[in-house]
Amino acid sequence: MASSPFDAVAHDSIRLHAFASLNPGPRLLVMGGVHGDETSGTAGIERVLAEFAAGELALLRGELTLVPVANPLARRRLQREGERNLNRLFKPAAEPADYEARVTNVLAPVIARHEVLLDLHSFQSAGEAFAMIGPRDNTGTLEPFARAAEEGQLALHLGTPIVVEGWLDIYAAGLAQRGAAVDEAAIDFGRGTNEYIRSCGGYGVTLECGQHQDPQAPEVAWRAIRRTLALLGMAALPPGLS
Structure with a gap:
């Protein structure tokens, strides 16, 4: 019998850790491991899970979902991609053509159920951590948005x-500068997790926590999660973290 191209990953699953307070509030999703060689987000999330398990962290309101490894195949290989970049062409597909499309079909409805997304990444070259946000409020066709202040x-x-600021605008401008078609299919290829939550009425930030191997990058990820929880009134800041 011929083997399926998905046989090697047929039993892959994505771990989702969900916490729900009895008090209503924001719905926050924190993801790590969209790219397999970016481990700091996973480490930061696992630290938060350990704090919940030890009783050192309590959810005061709202709902929190933590996804330590969003792309199991890429993580298993410790490389950026499984079969392609999960953070491109992020939209559900009726007939998923590759591994990342199957992952997208699982993650897209999870993202759509939330109001806020914190997506934790890192980068290859040396440099300082930075955050990426979307466009300013607008009613245009590229990425209409109304939650830029939040x-x-x-x-x-x-x-x-x-x-x-404004990744998709930069991406579209880059296509035009190279003389490539700036049509719907080309723009869709530039859409990732944050663009997807904006299209669902929420908002999201990508945090690049530093260089892949920087020993401080997991700390940056953990601090970002705890500060996000505090900003949204979902949990208190730990002692010493302002």
Whole structure:
């Protein structure tokens, strides 16, 4: 019998850790491991899970979902991609053509159920951690948005002084500069997790926690999660963290 191209990953699953307070409040999703060689977000999330388990952290209101490893195949290989970049062409597909499309079909409805997304990443070259946000409020066709103030406030509370604005605008401008078609299919390829939550009425920030191997990057991720919870009134800050 011929083997399926998905046989090697047929038993993959994505761990979702959900916490729900009895008090209503924001619905926050924190993800790590969208790219397999970016482990700091996973470490930060696992630290938060350990705090919940030890009784050192309590959810005061709202709902929190933690996804330590969003792309199991890429993480198993410790490389950026499983079969392609999960943070591109992030939209559900009726007939998923590759591993990341199957992952997208699982994660997209999870993202859509939440109001706020914190997506934790890192980068290859040396450099300082930075946050990425979307466009300013607008009613245009590229990425209409009405929650820029909340998104910007979240980015400023993560503890990184550098904030990059308007990824999709930059991506579209890059296509045009290269003489490529700036049509719907080309733009869709530039859409990732944060663009997806904005399209569902929420808002999101990507935090690049530092260089992949920087020993401080997991600390940056953990601090960002705890500061986000505090900003949203979902949990108190731990002692010593402002």
